[in-house]
Amino acid sequence: MSLRLYNTLTHAVAPFVPIVDGEVRMYVCGLTPSAEAHLGHARSFLFFDVLRRYLAHPRNGYHVTYVQNVTDIDDRSIAAAQNEGASVEEIVAKYYGRFKDGMRALGVREPDLEPHATQHIDAIVDMIAELVATGHAYVTGDGVYYAVKSFPRYGELSHRNVDELLVGARIAENEQKNDPLDFALWKLAKPGEPQWPSPWGSGRPGWHIECSAMSRELLGVPFDIHGGGYDLIFPHHENEIAQSEALMPPHSHLANVWMHGGLLNFDGRKMSKSLGNFEPLGVLLGRHDPLAIRLLFLQTGYRKPMNFTEDAISAANSAVEKLRRAYDALAKVSGTGGDELTATIIAAAARFFDTLDEDMNTAGAVGVLFDVANTVPKIVAADAGAAAAAARALFEDGLGVLGAGDILTRTVAVAAAADVDPVKIERLRTALADAIAFNGESPAGVVERVIDARNAARKARDFALADRLRNALAAEGIVLTDGKDGSTTWTAGGA
Ligand SMILES: [Zn+2]
Known part of the structure; x- marks a missing residue:
């Protein structure tokens, strides 16, 4: 057998065939860092991490180039900067840094390329200019818009047609566009907003054009796999297709395979804080x-x-x-x-x-x-x-x-696991409930969770927490021995 993948564009599972023998180029839409990431964000990135690992595994043997962008300028990050009294750069650095810590904790590998939109403004402006020159975009008093009706295949990815999409679509009062489905490629800056020069006046790019311009610049088009969360199919990926394919030869596609990860919901009935609805990813992963x-x-x-x-x-x-x-x-x-x-x-x-x-x-x-x-x-x-x-x-x-x-x-458990006194384990569980979310472990599993948390704390140089965890174990007679190879063994002897 060989690898078969579901393609959102065709609604079918088909054998995966790379464009260039032995190589896979993939682009996954990344984060807009303007608030704490949560576990829902993590799910789709984790899936694409597994796909990438499997493509590179000897079974498939592809050389994979994985690009995941960072939308580091956006209405939301500008609003967050105003709310928090910080610069947009500070907001992006703070939330993106925390997101990456979370990805590392989950074992998600770093992208090969991690383009930030503000570092690719030239490529973005060039692409907008091409769209204006070919009649796919127009300039108004507040920026540049994509003319959706200029691209007949619009709706192909989400399997909807323009008439369906028009139902309920409105032009917002602050937008000077010709058609409700048209979307901004360039937004002229309001006073005090971050801005970059362009032929149409100083401003910033729209979200959708960033991905079209950076995927073309870094991977070339067409490329093999375009990914993202299910919620990006419309409008974001539909708009990427409209922008990119309008400038490609007729009937060619931006990406051969479009893949989308399902969304994550939290158990609505319980809404318990420990489950992490709305809880920052880092806090959730600590517990x-x-x-x-x-x-x-x-x-x-x-x-x-x-x-x-x-x-x-x-x-x-x-x-x-x-x-x-x-x-x-x-x-x-x-x-x-x-x-x-x-x-x-x-x-x-x-x-x-x-x-x-x-x-x-x-x-x-x-x-x-x-x-x-x-x-x-x-x-x-x-x-x-x-x-x-x-x-x-x-x-x-x-x-x-x-x-x-x-x-x-990560942990080598030995000896006496069956002899751990449940009363001691219950005391340990209670004593550390604020630091670790125990859930369903066996008595020996509770000890291992504490050891793992202690080793993680040592790695993060949080020695106060590491000592606290070790002392809590010692108080129940559980003794740790750290091996030279980084493993930890434990015994549950003593009083
Ligand atoms: Zn994108």
């Missing part, structure tokens, strides 16, 4: 295990809407533990038994990748890893060394391509 969140996202089809609930995060915490324990248990198996078990694992490995090939079915692929975890007791009982080695390799390769390899390596 929930980022790896459990990553696994939870992977366990849901990327195109489906997803509900983030207490039950779901609780199940994901148990799932992380289950995979880790299965992997640890396999390390002790070195016998020569169980040939048929080896065959089972080899078949599972093939199934893992075949499942991923079918439009990035990460939920099915993770399911295969749990099938393997369920086979581990048999492998241990048969002392089947070859099956154990194959299963460990599948866990490493499989979780690696999903960006969740840390599940296997």
